[in-house]
Amino acid sequence: MKLMQGNEACAAGAIAAGCRFFGGYPISPSSEVAEEMAKLLPKNGGVFLQAEDEMASLGAVIGAALGGSKAMTATSGPGFSLMQEHIGYGYLAEIPCVIVDVMRGGPSTGLPTAPSQGDVMQAQWGTHGDRVAIALAPSSVQEVYDLMIQAFSLSESLRTPVIVLMDEVVAHMREGVDLTVPDKASIARRPLPTEPPGVSFEPYRSGDDLVPHVPDFGVGYRFHVTGLMHDERGFPTSNTDVAAALLARLEKKVHLAKDLVAPESYLMDDADIAIVAYGITGRTAKAAVDVLRSKGKKAGLLRPRLLWPVQDEMLKSALANAEVVVVAEMNRGQWVREVERIVAGDTWIYPLLKAGGSMITTDEVVSHALSASDRSSAADGARSSRQDLRIG
Amino acid sequence: MTADFSRVAIRLTGSGGQGIALAATVLAESALSNGLHATLIQEHGPEARGGATRADLSVSWSPIPNPQFQLPDLCLVLSDKAWDRFAKNLVGRDDVGLVADRERVTMASTADNQAGGIVAMSFEEAAKGRIGSKLVTNMICAAALARLLEAISLDSLSDAAERRSPLAFREKNRAAVKLGWQMMDEYLETHTLPWRVPGREIGKLASGVSGDRGANTLEAGGSALTA
CATH class of the missing domain: 3.40.50.970 (Thiamin diphosphate (ThDP)-binding fold, Pyr/PP domains)
Known part of the structure; x- marks a missing residue:
């Protein structure tokens, strides 16, 4: 160490x-x-x-x-x-x-x-x-x-x-x-082309892996790189079908990351109160989960390590059984919108938002989670509400 | 499985330039080499270059979920400004150990420190008089705190101090660590500490002696990083 x-x-x-x-x-x-x-x-x-x-x-x-x-x-x-x-x-x-x-x-x-x-x-x-x-x-x-x-x-x-x-x-x-x-x-290394350089070589062609095998510059291939929409040769195009297909492939490719980064899930199996937090706030929330458990509350932590692309299905299933979802983050309400998009209508969402340069404390998470839990049980029936707590 | 969140929370405070951050780093490093877990967060704003600043160190036998705390178990104070900002409202609590420099902190200069719950020691005077440089005050303090904890060995602290020292200060810092350790040793032989010492129980931490001091103390105010 x-x-x-x-x-x-x-x-x-x-x-x-x-x-x-x-x-x-x-x-x-x-x-x-x-x-x-x-x-x-x-x-x-x-x-x-x-x-x-x-x-x-x-x-x-x-x-x-x-x-x-x-x-x-x-x-x-x-x-x-x-x-x-x-x-x-x-x-x-x-x-x-x-x-x-x-x-x-x-x-x-x-x-x-x-x-x-x-x-x-x-x-x-x-x-x-x-x-x-x-x-x-x-x-x-x-x-x-x-x-x-x-x-x-x-x-x-x-x-x-x-x-x-x-x-x-x-x-x-x-x-x-x-x-x-x-x-x-x-440790992955980018996939490189197996075919030799030549006039028929297309650097941006991709197969089932969705990833083009672009060679490194300087090893004998002549090719073009651009920020314009391009075809598989790498040259600019205004062909709308080609542009649409390129955007679709890029999106599909990047979404592969969703299966490659697991979240931290802590005491979520029986959690009524699910706390969603990331970065240092995830640490604070974990300590809060321990405090809440010591008070007899079934609390759990879901800490995504991957913020983008959002792991919709993972979040939906992880939060399916929670009665209350607390999202804690050090801003005026950002990632909570993604959580809301995914679980709104199924559960209550209680953002705990703090901006201005200081950390969210364990106490703040605990007391917010407790009041969220109280309010949601008092308002049984309405399941799609969002109640913000902004500190500072 | 719940995490064991017992830990000792140590706040080192002083004026920017007194070496608070380095003392905390050396303590954290030697805690690691003694098999403990440690987290260290500190202020990085303009305070760290002049005003009252602090470093928050947690040590535990188990992983530390949350590096921040509101109420420390032990609080070292090396300046009046730091006293006003971090220690004033902790006086008289038997669950917070205040350790202050007798010459630099006015409130620690009186004879009845024990009654006020303050362990007052002449760290800077010792640095100047016995090592020949007040720059090593921070290492004397680190050693005094480590001696209180009883979970960090003198050797590991010495090694960490040496690793983190510029060449010209290696010997001086080694000597300072030894001196700070001795000073606290002598103090413990001649005094009864005015507070319950959660830190000294760290050997028993696995049984949860200290608890989560961050969890029930909103009244201490502010957050770990900006008060």
Whole structure:
């Protein structure tokens, strides 16, 4: 066990996953990721690049990824905003890379070192057009390490940008980490073409796996990469059938991630009160579940590790028997909308929302869950109501 | 299976620059090498560069679900500002152990500290007088707290302090750890602690001595990260 900060474990996980390029612009509270990568990459035969801003950073990452590197960047809200255009580009051009966003209080420059979970919707909707995000949310330093490795695996095997959403607490917290390096076979590498270069080669053709076998630049294939709608040759097209099919395939491909990342489920089997929370709030909620159980309440925790794409079916079945669903998050109400979309009409939803830079406490979760439970039993019959509690 | 959420909650407070974060890091690291679980969260705002700041360390024999707590079991105070912000409202509680620097904290400079429930020790004076640098005060304090816990060995603390020290301070920090340990040793021989010491029960933590101190104390106010 090694004592590490979340941001240090993030860098260690990236290196373990084979990341050899970092392009970034340091910003609190993600700066230690850049600092660590600047130390680790040269020792591991990689390249660290500090760019002039976040747009250039992700541009460099995309270039390195096309050249065959496993590549990443790390930023926080303001920088994440600047990266949105390139994130869309990476999605449409199917470029594997990992983007770490350590969420701080926003909007704008907001609260640089205070915790928040305010970029959750941005991770999915920040870039324009019909694009489906993959976003992971770790809740411990160990999980930062593990999910960074998984983020690279997902991005490589599905050829798509993967976002890791940390909150400031997870990023700066120190905990023991087991830095076991997974065996090489379990770390995916992007699928490469088996056919030789030639005029008939089509880099963006895909088979049943839905993933095109795009070669790395510089190994003898001539091909074209674009953010315009393109055909299987990689060249721009305005053919609406081709564009529609491309969007459909990309969405179907990214949805494969839903079966690859399991949530943490704690005492959910007989839970009347289900608490849904992610990141550091998931830890708080877990402690609250213990307190509620000690008071004789059947409470359970469902902590998604994958926020996007939303695991609809998993959530629906996990929450089917709950009388009350409490969704706790450090924002003014973001992911709760997804939970509401999925279970509204079947159960009561009681969001516990706190924005402004401080953590949700165990006490707050406990008392909110207790009052939610009381109110729902008093109002038997009406099952589709939502009762918000906003703190601060 | 429910998680065992017994743990000892230790809050280290002082002014930015006193090395609070490093002392907490060294304690956390040595806790790990003694087979304990540890979590450490701290303030990263402008307070960490001047105002009153804190680091919240939890140690336990079992995994720690929630790294934040409102009410500490042990609270180290190294400045007046930190006293006002973090310790003032804890005076007189027999379930919170206050340990304060006698010279830096006005409230700890009186003769009847014991009556007020404060363990007052001259950490900074010892650092200056016996090691030759007040910069090692943080390591003296870390060792004094570790001595109270009785679950972290002197050797592991010494090693952690050395690993985390710049080259020029390795020897001094090693000496500081030894000194802090001795100071608390002597204190325990000559005094009865004015509070129940949940920390000293850590050896029995598996039976849940400490409980979840974060769970029933909203009145302590604020959250773990911003008060």
